[in-house]
Amino acid sequence: xxxxxxxxxxxxxxxxxxxxxxxxxxxxxxxxxxxxxxxxxxxxxxxxxxxxxxxxxxxxxxxxxxxxxxxxxxxxxxxxxxxxxxxxxx
Numbered sequence: 001x002x003x004x005x006x007x008x009x010x011x012x013x014x015x016x017x018x019x020x021x022x023x024x025x026x027x028x029x030x031x032x033x034x035x036x037x038x039x040x041x042x043x044x045x046x047x048x049x050x051x052x053x054x055x056x057x058x059x060x061x062x063x064x065x066x067x068x069x070x071x072x073x074x075x076x077x078x079x080x081x082x083x084x085x086x087x088x089x090x
Contacts, residue, residue: 003025006025007021007022007025010024010025032050035050036050036051036052036077039052044082045082046082046083046084046085047081047082047084047085048079048080048081048082048085049079049080049082050077050078050079051077051078051080052075052076052077052078053075053076053077053078054073054074054075055073055074055075055076056073057070057071057072057073058070058071059071
């Protein structure tokens, strides 16, 4: 499902206009981005948690040459599914 299909589905369920639904979805995405940037994250009980994880530096390999390269440490956004979301997949 892409963003447009998600907006269509949300608009049908909530009986809101597609324009309003798109604004709400965009606002949600912006809030998640801002909170991740502040290292606060967003926790939605039962659904999941959006947060920042620190990745350690490591040694990788160039697939073309086989040469070892150093990959620097960095922060990456992660999503961890909540208990209710995990049960849907079973």
